Amino acid sequence: MDDVLRMDAVGQARAVRDGQVSPRELVEAAIAWIEARDGELNAVVHRRFERALAELAGIPEEAPFRGVPILLKDLGWRQAGEPYSGGSHVLDGLRVERDGYGVARLRAAGFVVLGRTNTPELGSTITTEPVAFGPTRNPYGPGYSPGGSSGGSAAAVAAGMVAVATASDGGGSIRIPASLCGLVGLKPTRGRISFGPDGGEGWSGFSCPGFVTRSVRDTAAALDLVSGFRPGDPYDAPALPGPLAGEVGADPGRLRVGFVTRHPRGDVPEDPEVSEAVTRAAGLLEALGHDVGPSWPEALGDAGFPLRFGAVVADNLAAEIENIGSWRGRPVELTELEPRNAELVRAGRAHSAAQHILAVQWIDAFRRRMAAWWESGYDLLLAPSLGVAPFELGWIPPHDLSVASGRTARAVAYTSPVNATGQPAISLPLHVSRSGLPVGVQLVAAAGREDLLVRVAAQVEAARPFTHAALG
Secondary structure, eight states: HHHHHHHHHHHHHHHHHHHHHOOOHHHHHHHHHHHHHHHHHEOOOOOOOOHHHHHHSSTTTTTTTOOOOOEEEEHHHHHTTTTTOTTTTTGTTOOSSSSOHHHHHHHHHHHHEEEOOOGGGOOOOSSSSOTTTOOOOOOTBTTTTOOSHHHHHHHHTTTTTTTEEEEEEESSOOOOOHHHOEEEEEEEOOTOOOOOOOOOOOOGGTTTEEESSHHHHHHHHHHHHHBOOOOOOSSOOOOOSGGGGGGGGGGOSSEEEOOOOOOOSSSSOOOHHHHHHHHHHHHHHHHHOEEEEEEOOOGGGGHHHHHHHHHHHHHHHHHHHHHHHHHHHHHOGGGSSSSSHHHHHHHHHOOOOOHHHHHHHHHHHHHHEEEEEHHHTOOOOEESSSOOOOBTTTTSSSSSSHHHHHHHHHHHTTTHHHHHOOOOOOEEEEEEESOOOEEEEEEEEEETTHHHHHHHHHHHHHHHHHHHOOOO
């Protein structure tokens, strides 16, 4: 069973179809592994083991992922009858009434949900250390952060509890944990996956649902299952030429790739380990036959971006707190929130509607300036997934908001612009830091080109197979 748990989800599904393992054996083995490892890591904050086992009998034999275990991030990804916390005590007592579209599709495909994973309070930072549930630890080093906000999902997949877990990305929250935990993490194009039926968008379009996995083919297969426009969605991503699973192993052709190792904004200190990761990845892409050279969108250097991005996030958090107050029947007091979120809510409440719209309009213009670089003939941008080397728990201090803000801005300097533009981007585990922790690199494509990202990511994976030393 250890060998089966080390397989990716596609491999586990095949093992079930071939009779190598039964769905019950696979689910029971995953449960045992969670119980063995999660005491140290604190990745799974809600367990539903008995219900998961009871659901096995109802899964059709023809379901493509029959019996394959999965974990859901406890932010978004709602499941009927289960609690929903969002990393915070302000949601205590909430039970979800119906599955989100993505969860319904995963369950219909045969995935078995074992529980929900830890996330920072309301998903608003890059490390998973919520007061409500305690910190999640990185399987590669228990003193280190697994990142955020999908840190619980990333830690669980890296440790071998499940092969795939759901995630979401509003400023880097898929790609950053994937980088820190040695995983594949693809942020899809805006509108590729529906937030329905209970939502339309996240963070004014900045946030996208997705997955963290250990293989490119798992990422492609999982996205195929949940992608697609639903009536009433505010966005619709450009159509893909076919299933992403069919792009794995396809020739990407000779691509024109620009890369950046020093942030053009000038206020982001360069981290030598991060720069080394990007430089080595550039060399690998060149060796694979691509045209690679230093180049990037000029808009990436605009010093006005962090202010507008931060304003939109603060406005959305303020609105979310109002919604939570309405749900529970009493307002959320700022003293109920962690200091970081209390300050963001204050800022959001201080913004007028006109100020919010002006920030969104500035982002609209920024998006067009960024897109011009791809229109000029480039296929991919190679950049850091995270602007800093792997960091220890506590590096984002909960009470020193000035230090926390500066460090967070540095960390997300390469990811948050891609949330603002809505483009797809993938983090790949291609480097190891001097501390022995993974360092990912990010490839960004034009809007709608997840197919290109999957092709080149699979090419890179075949040339330099990903190692997953934390599986145990």
